[in-house]
Amino acid sequence: MSTTTTANQKELWGHPVGLYVLFFTEMWERFSYYGMRAILVIYMIAEASHIDGPGLSWSKLEAYQLYGWYVMLVYVISIPGGILADKVLGQRKTVMLGAVILCLGHGTLAIEAEWAFFTGLSLIILGVGCLKPNISTMVGGLYKKGDIRRDKGFSIFYIGINLGSLLATSVIGLVVAKWGWHAGFGLAGIAMLLGLLVYVWGQKYISHVGNKPTVEEMKNDVSLVKIFSNIFKSPAQLAVLVILLALSLYSGFTFEGVDHWGYGALFIFLSFVVGLLMMIFKSLETQILKDRFLVLLLSFLLVIVFWGAFEQAGGLMSVYTETKTDRMLLGYLIPTPMFQGLNAGFIILLAVWVANIWAKRKLKNKEASSLFKMATGTIIMGLGFVFMILAVREYDANGSSGMQWLVLAYLFHTIGELCSSPVSLSFVTKLAPVKYASLMMGLYFAATGLGGKVAGILGEKSEHFGEYTIFTGIVIFTVAFGLLVIALLKPLKRLTHGAEDNERLLDASIAE
Structure with a gap:
């Protein structure tokens, strides 16, 4: 194994060494996140008689509510995280800060106390x-x-x-079964500490990226305060913001449920996001940047739809697995968290296969744009819920459902994710205005978080309408929305003004 030196950085296996530093940092961070996520809802609803020990004994409705808020906030906080990086610390130091906070958060969750549960979740939200x-x-x-x-x-x-x-979903369930819930939370903290150590060790390979903005860069940048202040110069946009804020306050008084003020705060936040987006759009200098910005916003809607369905894995599907699925295999009870690991396992097995399919389409000049991949992925992922519909029907008939439905559902979810999620990250970096790069990435993850909140709401509604109705609705909406984007693909691609054309031409030259 050797490295070669380019003009700016060392390379390994055809990619910068820094990629592998970030790879392992993120791997351990995701171990901690998904390990905790795999047991979170089950821990909240676990009664004193639960096989893995007592949890919080919450109702399913309460668990779905907290799960939705948690998944949303863990990503929405990416917006101030992006601002902190863009304006103050730079991305590299902000990642370091986040890793330290995450270590504290997961470590706090390992403490058996109610205050530690909420404190730990809060720290994890800030760290992510x-x-x-x-x-x-x-x-x-x-x-x-x-x-x-x-x-x-x-x-x-x-x-x-x-x-x-x-790794997390394969191990966490076994740890919880043997040593209890808080041992599982503690293991997630150890994983995050490993990620932090990798990141500290690899600083020399990433020292050229994500640095603190220079004085010159700050001069050319436009502060968010100035962007927001411009809204007072536009009566129409100011009127839109005022109306949205008024509706948000109204919802705080009228929304039914114990967390109605939470929804009021959410709507107020979304109102300010809309105001921010309007002002960013207005601040862009050229029509090309504005057109690309609009396409980027549409891609965020796709992200919300996709993750609103996909995040059922940690909520409704997790509870369904725990309570209504026959998990016995050769006399062994498979822990519920292991089923969430099917998604990750399928990704590792199928990632190259899916990537090759798209590469071949691109070389044959067939449609392979990022938007097409995202829409196709949303459709395929949505079709995975057909198997959950079949699982519910089997449960209604026999009193339990087989594991095969979960395996097939996760298989389709994985193929959809492989089509959509990797390219959506790259799509943001291609279309986002340079001076708002981290902020737009933050908005991407905020859209992911809003999808998580949608997932929580759907879980809540399943308590009233039932799983069959929710799963059926997910299939219909995701397929319809994906087909709509595909139908509008040509005009949308024109609005990108060839953002992906350079890469397509380079691919063709390599093929020749």
């Missing part, structure tokens, strides 16, 4: 907000504009995410 958007942006920063290795680099990085998830 600092780390997640910025480490992804750093991956993009390792490659020059038009470098065809960028998508492949993100795919490698994405495998690291899922390797961490696979």
